[in-house]
Amino acid sequence: MKHLLPLLLLLVLGCQDKVLGLTDNATPLVHIHVKVTGDLQALRPESTLKETPHLRVALVWGGVYNPDPFCGIYQVLPLDPSATAVAQAGCRDIFGFVPQQVGESVAVAPDGTATIDLINLPNAAVLVGEVTSRVGYASILVFDDRNNNGTLELHRAAQNRNGGGPGGGPGGMQTPDSATPTTLTDFVYGASFISQTQPDQRIAYLEGTFDANNALYGLFYPRTGCATGPTTGFSILSAGGFAPIDGLKALAGVAGDLEDPATCSVKTLDAVIEIPLQATETVRDPACTGGGSTGVIRYSPPSQPGATKQQPQPDLTQPWACMPIHYSPCLLGVPIPGLDCSAFDATSRPALAVAAVPSDCKSTTHYILKGCQNDANCETPDWDFTTAANPPPAWWPCATGVKP
Amino acid sequence: MTTTTADPQRRVDLGVFTALPAALGTGLSSGVGAGVLHAGWLTWGLRASYAQATEYTTTWATTHREFRLRAVGVLQRSLGRGAVGLRLGVGATLLYESRARAQAARLGDAGTGLDTSTWAALPGGELEAFVALPIVGPVGLGLSGGPSLHVFQGSVTPGWLAQLTAVWWP
Numbered sequence: 001m002k003h004l005l006p007l008l009l010l011l012v013l014g015c016q017d018k019v020l021g022l023t024d025n026a027t028p029l030v031h032i033h034v035k036v037t038g039d040l041q042a043l044r045p046e047s048t049l050k051e052t053p054h055l056r057v058a059l060v061w062g063g064v065y066n067p068d069p070f071c072g073i074y075q076v077l078p079l080d081p082s083a084t085a086v087a088q089a090g091c092r093d094i095f096g097f098v099p100q101q102v103g104e105s106v107a108v109a110p111d112g113t114a115t116i117d118l119i120n121l122p123n124a125a126v127l128v129g130e131v132t133s134r135v136g137y138a139s140i141l142v143f144d145d146r147n148n149n150g151t152l153e154l155h156r157a158a159q160n161r162n163g164g165g166p167g168g169g170p171g172g173m174q175t176p177d178s179a180t181p182t183t184l185t186d187f188v189y190g191a192s193f194i195s196q197t198q199p200d201q202r203i204a205y206l207e208g209t210f211d212a213n214n215a216l217y218g219l220f221y222p223r224t225g226c227a228t229g230p231t232t233g234f235s236i237l238s239a240g241g242f243a244p245i246d247g248l249k250a251l252a253g254v255a256g257d258l259e260d261p262a263t264c265s266v267k268t269l270d271a272v273i274e275i276p277l278q279a280t281e282t283v284r285d286p287a288c289t290g291g292g293s294t295g296v297i298r299y300s301p302p303s304q305p306g307a308t309k310q311q312p313q314p315d316l317t318q319p320w321a322c323m324p325i326h327y328s329p330c331l332l333g334v335p336i337p338g339l340d341c342s343a344f345d346a347t348s349r350p351a352l353a354v355a356a357v358p359s360d361c362k363s364t365t366h367y368i369l370k371g372c373q374n375d376a377n378c379e380t381p382d383w384d385f386t387t388a389a390n391p392p393p394a395w396w397p398c399a400t401g402v403k404p
Numbered sequence: 405m406t407t408t409t410a411d412p413q414r415r416v417d418l419g420v421f422t423a424l425p426a427a428l429g430t431g432l433s434s435g436v437g438a439g440v441l442h443a444g445w446l447t448w449g450l451r452a453s454y455a456q457a458t459e460y461t462t463t464w465a466t467t468h469r470e471f472r473l474r475a476v477g478v479l480q481r482s483l484g485r486g487a488v489g490l491r492l493g494v495g496a497t498l499l500y501e502s503r504a505r506a507q508a509a510r511l512g513d514a515g516t517g518l519d520t521s522t523w524a525a526l527p528g529g530e531l532e533a534f535v536a537l538p539i540v541g542p543v544g545l546g547l548s549g550g551p552s553l554h555v556f557q558g559s560v561t562p563g564w565l566a567q568l569t570a571v572w573w574p
Contacts, residue, residue, distance in 0.1 A: 016557050018522040019501050021428050026463035027518060029511065119463060121507050207510050233511055 028117035030234050030269050032059065032203065036112040036142050036190065038277030043189060044144070045280065054145040055108040055189070057275075058152040059116050059203065060286070061126035061138045062193075063100025064220060066295030067091070070323070070353060070364065072251065076244045082321035083353065089319045090355030090364030095196040095247045097139045097221075098290040100126050105151050108142070116140075118234075122205050128220040133208035135230060137221050137237075139193035139286055140203065142275050146184035153186050156289045157356065157363035185360060187280040188287045192273050195285070196221060198241045199263065201273050204230035222250060225257030226264035236267040288361035299368045299376055301383040302352070302393050313395045314354040314365060322349040322398035325368065325376045350399045351376065369400060415441040415536060417546045419569025421453040426497050426526055426554040426563060428468045433457035437567045439476070447478040451493055453567075464503045471498040472528065486537035486544065494529040497554060528554040530563075536571045546571040 034057050044053065067075075071091035074083040092098075103122070108114045127134040143152050193200040202221070210229035211217065218224060223239050230237055240263025250258060302313075314320070325348070352367040369385040369392050372378035385392045392400045421437030435455030442448060451474040458467040473495045480489025505518040530552035538544035549566035 015522060015524040016427075016526065019427055019499060019524045019557070020464075020466070020503060020520070021468075021501070022430070022459055022461050022464070022466055024461050024463055026505070029508070029518070121510055 026119045028119055029121065030118045032116040032118060032140070032269055033272045034108075034114045034116065034140055034142075034192075035272050035274045036108050036114065036277060037274060038190070040144070040189060040277055043277055043279050045187070048144070048146065048187070051146060051184075054148050056105050056143055056145045056150075056152070057108055057114045057116065058105035058141050058143060059103035059118065059138050060097075060099045060141050060152065060154075061101045061103060061122050061136055062202075062221060063098050063126060063290055064128065065094075065098035065290045066293045067094035068293065068295060068297045070297060070366070072248065076248045080321065082319070083323060085319040086321045086353045086355045086364060089358070090353070090362050092285045092288060092362050093195050093197070095242075095244060096285040097137075097191065097193045097195065097200075097202075099139070099141075099154050099286060099288070100290070102152050102154060103138065105145075127205070127207070128216050129208075129214065131207075133211060133214070134206075135210065135217065135220070136205045137193070138203040138205070139191050139200075140273055140275060141188050141192075141286055142190035142277060143186045143188045143287070146186055152188075152287065154289050155185065155284075155287050155360040157291055157359075157361040186287070188283050189277045189280055190275045191283055191286045192275050193286070194283055196239075196241060196247060196258075197244055199239070200241065201236055201238050203269075204235045204237045206230040206232050206235070208232065218250070223259050223264065224250070225259035225261055227261055228264070228266050231266060234269050236269060236271055236273060238265040238267070239263055284360055285362075291363075296374065297366050298373055299351070299366050299371055300373070302367045302369060302385055302396055313393065314352070314367065315357055316354065316395070316397065318355045318357060320352060320354040320397070323351045323353050323366075324349055325351050325371075348399070352396070352398050369396070413443045414574055415443075415449075415546075415571055416574060417441075417536070417569035417571040419546070419567055421455050421565065421567050423453075423455055423470075423472075423552065423565035424563035425457045425459075425468050426470055426528060426552075426561070427499055427501075427524075427556045428457055428459055428466065429561075431457040431459045433468065433470055435470075437472075437569065439474075439569075441476070441478060443478075443480075447480060449476045449478065449491075450474070451476055460506070463506050465506060467502045467504075469500040469502075471500075472496075473498070474529070480534075483535075484537075486535060488535045489533075491532045491534055491548065491550075492529070493532070495527075497526045497528045499524045499526055526554045526556050528552060530565055532565070532567075538571070538573060542573040544571045544573075545569070 040053060040055060071087055071094050074087035075091050075094055078084055104116050104118055106114050106116050122136045127136040129135055193202040212229055226239055239259045242258040246258055354365050356363040368376050370381045372382045418438040422434045425431050425433040433455040437453030439451035440449050453472045456469040474493035475495055476491050476493040478489055478491050480487045500523055502521040508518050530550055532548040532550035534548035536546040546569040552563040552565050554561050
């Protein structure tokens with residue numbers, strides 16, 4: 001009897017430790033094993049050498065990216081040297097990985113290893129498909145967490161009319177060798193998935209079953225040609241990459257396999273993802289947001305309508321080109337079923353495309369003298385610099401079409 | 405002509421019960437409660453209640469189901485046809501905790517396998533003020549409420565409870 005009371009107390013109080021209530025001690029859903037290889041010190045820009053590097057890896061979920069037609073055409077097809085120069089300088093890789101959400105991030109150990117404990121499932125914003133079958137892809141980014149806040153800040157292209165310069169986005173905008181850095185931007189030194197035109201290892205998350213014939217999947221980082229798709233839950237997909245021209249054909253709806261089946265693989269997360277370090281200048285795009293790309297060109301006026309002050313003009317020391325109003329598939333010069341190119345005049349080039357000043361993220365600004373932001377041929381133009389009363393700015397280098 | 409009168413020596417009640425969850429820290433636990441009371445030289449009784457509450461964090465949905473078992477001592481006095489008083493209850497609260505990982509069902513079996521559950525018992529007690537009033541013959545309404553205490557993981561956690569019950573004087 002004398003032992004009954006302590007036993008009862010133990011019974012009553014002993015189990016309380018297992019009650020967790022609202023304690024957020026979430027056990028990881030999965031572990032992602034990473035091995036970073038290479039010498040960071042040799043790759044660091046000179047301006048950062050006085051800093052203590054904080055090398056980390058971050059899981060970054062990819063988003064849908066719709067390149068505008070100018071970048072889509074001139075980045076791949078050598079139709080016009082000046083336009084190609086603008087596209088090379090001012091367009092991100094149209095087949096590149098485009099980040100949408102930054103997930104978990106962990107420090108890289110001195111031996112180059114890191115394990116990401118995934119606590120949360122990707123949310124619906126980064127999944128493509130339907131509730132019964134949807135997929136998301138992520139890239140593992142290796143970065144120097146220069147502001148040491150434990151996570152990766154994505155960059156975005158500058159939105160100002162000069163096409164670049166400091167202060168354009170979270171984490172600031174600066175070049176790695178900037179003498180006067182505005183803020184300590186995180187520099188990316190490697191990624192498991194940089195571009196579909198390069199060999200990649202991507203983290204896939206699939207709900208339901210994967211239907212390779214789903215049209216949505218064919219547009220979202222497609223792997224057509226690979227025999228097997230992602231497995232339900234998490235998996236690591238690998239592919240060898242495809243040629244840009246093949247990717248352009250796929251975007252245009254021309255059927256064909258993109259990947260060499262011999263380069264494809266599907267692994268469980270037990271596998272280690274090896275990521276070689278590379279110069280940060282060569283791996284900027286995976287940390288640049290898509291900027292809400294919609295697949296259409298957004299035009300800007302050469303000056304603010306009604307402005308009395310002198311407006312800043314584009315930096316014409318950067319690559320620029322005078323272009324037709326519509327960078328449509330008609331430029332390809334081949335008949336495309338359902339597309340009427342009879343009214344298209346490739347010799348008329350009243351639009352100005354200017355690449356942004358080199359920075360964290362590439363961008364191109366398109367100017368027209370008359371039109372609207374979303375439609376150069378809108379019935380009621382938001383601006384019109386083609387009249388005698390409101391002439392084009394003196395610096396305008398393209399055709400003006402000014403009416404006397 | 406005879407009239408039915410309530411026996412002031414005994415009382416049985418059953419009704420709705422609400423309380424601050426004993427070990428969840430926030431939320432509103434709701435359910436049912438019942439009790440019996442015997443009035444002699446010592447007024448005493450037994451009470452039991454079941455209530456549950458679910459709260460959410462970014463990663464868990466936590467449900468606490470509480471079974472409160474109490475022995476009560478009562479100080480009361482008649483007030484018109486009814487009674488008012490204080491009720492001190494002491495006993496144990498059996499707690500069943502179930503935690504479901506947020507969104508884990510999207511992972512299928514691998515996700516639901518992350519859910520946890522456990523039982524625990526918490527010493528507890530409360531001091532309630534009450535009023536009981538017969539309305540139709542031996543049947544009436546009771547209203548009570550007051551502060552409560554539980555001993556949980558080495559510390560005393562305060563709370564409160566309230567009950568609205570149908571009362572029967574057999």
